[in-house]
Amino acid sequence: MNTVSRVSICGGVALALSACGGEHIDVYGSDHAAHSVSYTAVEAPSTVVIEQTVIVVSEPIEPAPIVITDTVDIPLLETFDVVDSYGNDSALMTMPFLAINPFIDEGWFEIYWYAQAYTDYWVEFYIGESALIDDATYVGSELCGEGLACDTDGMQFCQYTSDFYVACETGESYVADVAPLIYVIPQTLHVFVQVCSLDYTFCDGRAQLVQFE
Structure with missing residues (x-):
């Protein structure tokens, strides 16, 4: 000092x-x-440095809006059944599969379904070896909705011929060749029905086991 x-x-x-x-x-x-x-002598006081922390509060960020898909435009397949060549209805029987014979009632069989739908939708029919519809053979399709041949419920008649072709009364001039799917007689195959939105962005389907005799 x-x-x-x-x-x-x-x-x-x-x-x-x-x-x-x-x-x-x-x-x-x-x-x-x-x-x-x-x-x-008194020493001059030391300089006091006050540190000030400045917290910058940014404006709150608005969260991105949650987009809710309008389920009104999405059809759902509630039920789907087949009536075979012998009059057996999959909705009423407990057998594991039905049978379609080209020599009984000229090979005609019936498909019917009920869909939960609030707008028009497509219904499609396929036949395949596996339970995967992507591997199945396309048979036909039909537009359903108010004032059309099919609405939320529908029925379709299809015919299986002895030379292994299948066609449905959808109004299309299309016949599906299912010969590549049949190795023995009878051959157990999957009959598919699926319903799709008009733009095909969503589909919902099911399958029934059927013996093709």
Whole structure:
């Protein structure tokens, strides 16, 4: 700490200074008795730095709107059944499969279904070896809706011929060749029905096991 000593003398002034290790200097102006007064130098206060944290609050981000698909345009297949060549209805019987014979009633069989639909929709028919409709053979399709031949419920007549062709009364001039699917007689195959939205972005289908004799 720095010390400054001041000596007052009548008729003169004597100063004694001592600073930071410097030499001590005495100055006397007379022989009068001295009165010594000591002063302690106070260091200047240190600079106080106040750190201020600024928190920037951004504007809240609006969440992206949740898009809810309009289920009104999505048809769902509630039930689907087959009536075979022998008059057996899959909705009423407990047998694992039905049978279609080209020599009984000229090979005609019936498909009927009920769909939950609030707008027009497509119904499609397929026959395949496996339970995967993507691997099945297309047989036909029909537009259903209010005022059309089929609405939420529908019925379709199809015919299986002895030369292994299948066609349905959908109004299409299309006959499906199912010969590549038949290796033995009888051959158990999957008969599919699926309902689709008008733009085919959504489909819902089911299958029934049927023996083709």
